[in-house]
Amino acid sequence: MPDGKIALITGANKGIGFAVARQLGEQGVTVLVGARDEVRGKEAADALVADGVTAVSLRLDVTDPASVAAAAAEIERRYGRLDILVNNAGVAGGFHGTADEATADDLREVYETNVFGVVTVTRALLPLLRRSPAGRVVNLSSHVGSLTLNSDPGSPLAGLDMIAYQSSKTALNALTVAYAKALRGTSIKVNAALPGVVATDINQHRGHRTPAEGAGIAVRLALLDEAGPSGACLADDGTVPW
Helix, strand or coil, X not given: CCCCCEEEECCCCCHHHHHHHXXXXXXXXEEEEEECCHHHHHHHHHHHHHCXXXXXXXXXXXXXXXXXXXXXXXXXXHHCCCCEEEECCCCXXXXXXXXXHCCHHHHXXXXXXXXXXXXXXXXXXHHHHCCCCCCEEEEECCHHHCHHHXXXXXXXXXXXXXXXXXXXXXXXXXXXXXXXXXXXXCCCEEEEXXXXXXXXXXXXXXXXXXXXXXXXXXXXXXXXXXXXXXXXXXXXXXXXXX
């Protein structure tokens, strides 16, 4: 069993996930590059290795329970434990209408990755996280999931209408609180990270922050010491209201 920390990042072959993997790796963490596409995952891991990071590609489709189970078995076989899980994989979905036009299937497309995928991965990896002296789970959320900000007429989010994506991140926030409560009294901390408006595929690269900037808060939460919070929703500039 290795002495250094082991981290799994889902959707780590690009964007914020790749930046999280790089920054954790630069701090001596062995990073497992979770990717649905095996070729792209290997390319991402190879790029990190070329820069001196200890990185291994791991095929992982968060919407496929068999894929998740196989990934968990591989981590157990290789390392015997997991110290950090970053639930980064996310999609915006193909629905672009207003909330009153949305169907259950429009939401389900997004929830399969952003919500149900997180549940599937977290449940599969919790036994390995429990073997860590300081397990950390970081869920990549978004300001757009905040009920407080969305319901404030003066908020910049007041006019945003992305029911599938927004509500999936609200649900993810609720999952974060629920897991933190369930794991209270253990060595595992669970928090939500808010990267800000990052230029990624989800927004057609229109964000004003770089993936490296957005990754910073997730990395900070992944490396929390014992005094750090659990069940919090944090951005670079502090706590954001649920």
